[in-house]
Amino acid sequence: MSTDRVWLMIVRLVLFIEVAVVTVALSVGVALAMSHGTATAVQEVESATWGSVFVLQGQNATSGALIIDWTNVKKNPYKFIDLVNTSSVALVGQTISTSTVRNGSGNQPLPIIAFSICRGGVWDSVTGLCSGTVIDLGAGMKGTLQVTEPVPVGGTLAIRASTTAVAGSPFSTTFTSAVTRTQIRPATVVNQ
Amino acid sequence: MHGAMHRTLASWRGIAIAFIGGVLLLVTGPSVFAALNAQTSNTSPQGVNTGTLELTMSNTKPSAGFSTSIDNLAPNDSVNRYIDLTNSGSIDSRGLTLAIASTGTASLITDGSDRITTRALRVTVTSCVAEWEQEKGICSDKEGAVTQIKSAPLSDFAKPQAFADSILAAAAGLHLQIQTELPDQVEMTTNGRLPENTVQKGSVDLTYTFAETQRTGLSTNS
Numbered sequence: 001m002s003t004d005r006v007w008l009m010i011v012r013l014v015l016f017i018e019v020a021v022v023t024v025a026l027s028v029g030v031a032l033a034m035s036h037g038t039a040t041a042v043q044e045v046e047s048a049t050w051g052s053v054f055v056l057q058g059q060n061a062t063s064g065a066l067i068i069d070w071t072n073v074k075k076n077p078y079k080f081i082d083l084v085n086t087s088s089v090a091l092v093g094q095t096i097s098t099s100t101v102r103n104g105s106g107n108q109p110l111p112i113i114a115f116s117i118c119r120g121g122v123w124d125s126v127t128g129l130c131s132g133t134v135i136d137l138g139a140g141m142k143g144t145l146q147v148t149e150p151v152p153v154g155g156t157l158a159i160r161a162s163t164t165a166v167a168g169s170p171f172s173t174t175f176t177s178a179v180t181r182t183q184i185r186p187a188t189v190v191n192q
Numbered sequence: 193m194h195g196a197m198h199r200t201l202a203s204w205r206g207i208a209i210a211f212i213g214g215v216l217l218l219v220t221g222p223s224v225f226a227a228l229n230a231q232t233s234n235t236s237p238q239g240v241n242t243g244t245l246e247l248t249m250s251n252t253k254p255s256a257g258f259s260t261s262i263d264n265l266a267p268n269d270s271v272n273r274y275i276d277l278t279n280s281g282s283i284d285s286r287g288l289t290l291a292i293a294s295t296g297t298a299s300l301i302t303d304g305s306d307r308i309t310t311r312a313l314r315v316t317v318t319s320c321v322a323e324w325e326q327e328k329g330i331c332s333d334k335e336g337a338v339t340q341i342k343s344a345p346l347s348d349f350a351k352p353q354a355f356a357d358s359i360l361a362a363a364a365g366l367h368l369q370i371q372t373e374l375p376d377q378v379e380m381t382t383n384g385r386l387p388e389n390t391v392q393k394g395s396v397d398l399t400y401t402f403a404e405t406q407r408t409g410l411s412t413n414s
Binding site for chain 1: 245246247248249254255256257258259260261262263264265266267268269270271272273274275277279281283285297300313326327328329372374376377378379380381382383384385386391392393394395396397398399400401402403404405406
């Protein structure tokens with residue numbers, strides 16, 4: 001290919017690019033020529049949380065399951081615990097469960113753990129008495145119990161866990177609480 | 193030699209004739225055109241004004257519109273805010289849209305996929321010809337409320353969403369209800385520990401941008 005032909009091709013290419021650039025520039029110019037109006041505002045939206053935790057009576061709420069070792073149950077068959085609403089919304093229900101294991105050897109049956117709520121009062125850890133109204137929740141070795149007592153934000157259910165075990169090696173119970181969205185207050189519609 | 197000189201003189205003669213002809217054209221030409229010029233003008237100047245295209249929004253009291261945040265949304269909760277959107281310019285507009293730029297907790301912006309079942313915040317835009325009865329969230333117009341933009345997750349609003357009634361005449365306005373909803377969720381919190389990919393304790397900043405485009409250009413004969 002001669003030098004002249006190469007130069008001719010380069011000139012043609014440059015011309016093509018120039019035409020393309022001018023065409024794009026003109027089309028953008030046409031689009032920008034159309035007037036637009038806008039109105040803008042900023043808003044923040046935050047979501048709620050829901051959940052609860054078991055703690056020993058009077059203690060601050062911390063996340064995680066509560067594990068209690070039972071000893072000398074013949075003399076002291078009660079454990080006083082709080083079920084604290086850590087949600088940012090009121091609760092209308094909770095699901096609680098226990099898991100109990102023997103700490104020593106032997107094959108004695110697992111003890112039964114029963115739950116009672118002191119509604120509108122507190123449990124006296126010395127006498128085991130409730131200053132309000134006692135609500136029995138039921139008992140079980142395993143599985144779950146449904147609690148339907150309403151609890152406000154930051155509120156607490158005063159619970160007494162009791163065991164009927166009278167013999168055998170010491171044992172430990174893990175207390176677990178769970179909250180689903182169906183157990184929080186009903187949905188709301190706010191107009192403001 | 194005498195012949196060559198004769199040819200040179202002949203060629204110079206031709207050039208001289210062409211030069212003289214050009215000079216004559218330049219001299220006589222303008223005088224010919226000047227003779228054909230004529231003009232007229234209007235006695236009073238014609239006024240030409242350009243129009244304006246302005247879109248404004250205002251809180252519809254008692255609603256605070258977008259000026260206050262929405263807190264503590266639980267699943268199925270919804271919050272309705274009320275604004276008036278007005279084409280306050282002098283030119284009719286078309287192509288009314290709403291875009292929302294969202295930043296913050298991802299699960300509140302985009303729906304979960306695959307095994308993640310979280311559902312993001314939804315926004316719905318509804319209009320009423322009459323004023324809204326805000327306390328009840330009711331449109332008192334006999335034709336009822338009109339859904340302008342159907343409920344959609346925030347992620348959809350990254351692109352402008354068109355209003356059902358996308359034409360807004362000059363000086364006309366819309367009474368809008370902007371609904372923000374957190375859809376139902378399947379989430380369980382165990383022992384106070386939030387699940388993974390949760391919508392709980394989330395926060396997003398939303399920038400609402402309403403936009404309109406001028407009507408198509410008009411060619412008027414009058």
